[in-house]
Amino acid sequence: GEDVEQSLFLSVREGDSSxxxxxxxxxxxxxxxxxxxxxxAGLQLLTYIFSNMDMKQDQRLTVLLNKKDKHLxxxxxxxxxxxxxxxxxxxxxxxxxxxxxxxxxxxxxxKP
Amino acid sequence: DTGVSQxxxxxxxxxxxxxxxxxxxxxxxxxxxxxxxxxxxxxEFLTYFQNEAQxxxxxxxxxxxxxxxxxxxxxxxEIQRTEQGDSAMYLCASSFSVSxxxxxxxxxxxxxxx
Numbered sequence: 001g002e003d004v005e006q007s008l009f010l011s012v013r014e015g016d017s018s019x020x021x022x023x024x025x026x027x028x029x030x031x032x033x034x035x036x037x038x039x040x041a042g043l044q045l046l047t048y049i050f051s052n053m054d055m056k057q058d059q060r061l062t063v064l065l066n067k068k069d070k071h072l073x074x075x076x077x078x079x080x081x082x083x084x085x086x087x088x089x090x091x092x093x094x095x096x097x098x099x100x101x102x103x104x105x106x107x108x109x110x111k112p
Numbered sequence: 113d114t115g116v117s118q119x120x121x122x123x124x125x126x127x128x129x130x131x132x133x134x135x136x137x138x139x140x141x142x143x144x145x146x147x148x149x150x151x152x153x154x155x156e157f158l159t160y161f162q163n164e165a166q167x168x169x170x171x172x173x174x175x176x177x178x179x180x181x182x183x184x185x186x187x188x189x190e191i192q193r194t195e196q197g198d199s200a201m202y203l204c205a206s207s208f209s210v211s212x213x214x215x216x217x218x219x220x221x222x223x224x225x226x
Contacts, residue, residue: 004154031212042203045214045215048213050212088155092213099157099168100213102155104153105152
């Protein structure tokens, strides 16, 4: 079945890089996503990666995918206090299948 | 604002009462999803619609829960005979079926059952 695991907490200093990790169990995952949730708000898609890619970069965000180990990471360069939020990893087996399965989120705290 | 909107944002009810939540998706999106999120956990899939057809329901969706999307636009999620365990944030999301599957979420409807 589908299962997505994340570490619960990460604390970094402003200006440092943050790396948030995720593991998933379903090898047939087609797309993997990172969502951000700020207090009192809904989830917002940050970035996604297709399963045939190893890396995707989007401004300060770098996503790395290791399909062999079923490991996904999100690196945030030059982390700012505004990056403090909960980050969710999610997978979708087939976009035609509709649903995504989410991890329990990593709370990122950025200290000034 | 053309994002996903949910109503009400907050609902406090007594155990045994019925509640209904409404979701208005992004207008050009043909898929609509309901998720439930409890404190410290990620969203759990409940059900989804493509246009007006309900294509999948989770085992989490007991027979006290019913969702509709009668005209393929807005959707309602009704919980009958609420229980304290139903207390959660109910999230609605929408997407376009021909896409990479990214979901656009509303801000959620928080249910508190006393």
